[in-house]
Amino acid sequence: MLSWRHKPIVLRDLRTGDAPRLAKLHANAFHRGWGEDEFERLIASASSLGEGAAFSERGSLLGFILSRIAANEAEILSIVVDPTSRRRGIARALLSNHLDRLRERAARELFLEVDEENTGALAFYENFDLKPVGRRQAYYPRVSGGRGTALILRRALD
Numbered sequence: 001m002l003s004w005r006h007k008p009i010v011l012r013d014l015r016t017g018d019a020p021r022l023a024k025l026h027a028n029a030f031h032r033g034w035g036e037d038e039f040e041r042l043i044a045s046a047s048s049l050g051e052g053a054a055f056s057e058r059g060s061l062l063g064f065i066l067s068r069i070a071a072n073e074a075e076i077l078s079i080v081v082d083p084t085s086r087r088r089g090i091a092r093a094l095l096s097n098h099l100d101r102l103r104e105r106a107a108r109e110l111f112l113e114v115d116e117e118n119t120g121a122l123a124f125y126e127n128f129d130l131k132p133v134g135r136r137q138a139y140y141p142r143v144s145g146g147r148g149t150a151l152i153l154r155r156a157l158d
């Protein structure tokens with residue numbers, strides 16, 4: 001079991017009441033955050049799958065992962081760990097568990113989009129054999145103006 005400072009980390013399903021915390025975690029990580037309404041809608045959707053990580057079942061979320069499944073394809077919409085909790089293996093635990101959950105839902109392929117300048121996330125995904133299969137030019141709005149390129153990563157879920 002994953003633990004940090006001798007406290008076990010619990011993974012649990014996301015619930016609609018998590019929306020405010022998810023919006024905050026997301027806004028801390030990305031220039032353009034998603035609103036609480038967006039998270040509530042996504043969590044309530046039958047095609048979504050998401051888990052959070054915390055020190056206890058009722059504890060404040062340290063990070064989360066959220067995907068959407070259509071037919072046998074899944075797309076990671078977001079994975080975020082609070083900046084104060086990074087490099088402790090929390091995202092690794094979230095994604096490892098999530099891959100199993102996606103397989104249980106009969107997903108055969110996994111996709112996601114990531115900013116090509118997000119070197120930390122790219123290093124993270126490489127560990128999970130997620131490989132670039134395409135690019136979307138002028139995709140992510142930059143704080144400084146202009147737009148950055150998104151890489152599309154893919155892996156099979158055998």
Ligand SMILES: CC(C)(COP(=O)(O)OP(=O)(O)OC[C@H]1O[C@@H](n2cnc3c(N)ncnc32)[C@H](O)[C@@H]1OP(=O)(O)O)[C@@H](O)C(=O)NCCC(=O)NCCS
Nearest residue numbers: 029079080081086087088089090091092114120121123124
């Ligand atoms: C990407 C992110 C989710 C990783 O979360 P994390 O909990 O810190 O990741 P982990 O501790 O599980 O890292 C597992 C491994 O991934 C790699 N990794 C993770 N973050 C990395 C970084 N910033 N630089 C280089 N490698 C990194 C390392 O191999 C790491 O293992 P190690 O710590 O033993 O070297 C986190 O940095 C984050 O929330 N970033 C902002 C949001 C984001 O960019 N999400 C992905 C966008 S699609």
